[in-house]
Amino acid sequence: MTTLRELGEREVIRRLARVLGEPPEGVVGIGDDTAVIPMDGDRDGLLTSDAVVEGIHFLPDTEPLRIGHKAVGRVLSDFAAMGGVPAWALVDVVAPASTEMERLESVYLGAQRLAGAHGLRIVGGDTAGGPLLELHVFGVGWVAAGKAVRRSGARPGDRIFVTGSLGGSLAGKHLDFEPRVAEGRWLGESGFVTAMIDVSDGLIADLRHIIEESHVGAEILGETIPVSDAARSLTGRDSALARALHDGEDFELLFCVMPDQAGAFADAWRKRFKLPCTEIGRVTEERGRLTLLQCERRLDLDADGYEHFRSR
């Protein structure tokens, strides 16, 4: 017998996906930011769900508005990473019977405010008792048929970009982040982007998802990584750059652009958004290899973003 802890989250998901079997033709199942399903007309449906659990994604004393914000924000960020448009959501809540109603109402208010700001309508859900507060948000969105931006479209030579700045989200951003919904939709519709993911596990871990799904490699330039003020101000054993590379839950967008369009893309982005967008490297042919160029040295990077179940 093998426990979930011994396997780690990625292997657990791989084995559960094996039980479920291959999705039908034309359907994207497990392994991208959302599932993609055919719908009537000229749209594809996007389905995603995310859990936030007390003690893991927030703490017992986290302000309830921020808990609801984070729960909905994670789902919105998934839609953004597919270039999609949020539409409908259900919220399952698990809570101890001793929970104060006013606290739960504040959690929902935080969820509702962020959802409303991005056109996501919460239309139902379920409630159950349990030892810890949890929210499970299930979202339905859409994208023009065939236009979902997958993790698997990166090609050697593509330039790698990331929005915003990275690292140190534990100082607050992991609860208060603005999901890049408008940016993701624009990126999807612009035609510039070959592959995209949101930075939830950490820059390196999520870039690894892209290179694995795309069967390519990548090299990133250490000096170009947009290190956040939060990463710089946090003290501890990790350098600010290490935080930007490995910390999870920044919920920025990480994506690839064809090399001959990188300049036009950067110009178009600047005209459209104030949010910074930084070129941090390029896709290579060295399948599965992820390297950091830093001070004229080339370092091979392991994926060591956050993995559920496994101790760090």
Added chain:
Amino acid sequence: MTTLRELGEREVIRRLARVLGEPPEGVVGIGDDTAVIPMDGDRDGLLTSDAVVEGIHFLPDTEPLRIGHKAVGRVLSDFAAMGGVPAWALVDVVAPASTEMERLESVYLGAQRLAGAHGLRIVGGDTAGGPLLELHVFGVGWVAAGKAVRRSGARPGDRIFVTGSLGGSLAGKHLDFEPRVAEGRWLGESGFVTAMIDVSDGLIADLRHIIEESHVGAEILGETIPVSDAARSLTGRDSALARALHDGEDFELLFCVMPDQAGAFADAWRKRFKLPCTEIGRVTEERGRLTLLQCERRLDLDADGYEHFRSR
């Protein structure tokens, strides 16, 4: 400050629904078996979610195949109660890191088998660590536009029917029930049915949902209630009839048929299904009043089906 326990599940849901506000025109939100949303073309979308939590919906020693079966079965039963067709699902799992992978794979196998038997495709989900095993199943289905069978359509004079037999589900049916998907779809498409719900909280509690949403009353005939063998064989303080009236999780379909069509309906049902379907009473004009006719006495019934959060 007020706790969830003090309020009980129905009031908790009512207050959370108030935070979320009214759904947009043409959308069914909280308060039916599924949400109903407009889609492209000639279909409406159905969205539902259900949680099963260790210690509440199953026990630590429940066979894992049955846990997965129950989790998916609840969602399928919701679609059935709307006259809908299941299509897509996501499964969020919460599990202790010490869970054996083989156990979790069996849970998923139970989920996958029942889903596959009813055309529901599981295409994704999320995983998280937590103290107890939980599954949250989110389902997407569809129904012909405007044809979802609501709880709110019952009219005075309608005859009340229920499928199968009731009570004693704790003896095993709550884990092994067959969701009435084909029956629910046929009922919806037949045009006979004015209102429908699945029996999850208990016959009386769920009939109360129908009369409240429909602004009517109902009377049921004690001698006609299809009491299950399980209800008769269980011993304890409750009579078999009381179990049939109040036990939850039978996942049968409870519905109303216009009086002048009741005979034609019963004939059509018998031609189509072997599953028994029993007329148990009628809808009245006495708004909010729910009575049981038994041995020439008329008893007023309170809703006392299962309520989460509240101690019984």
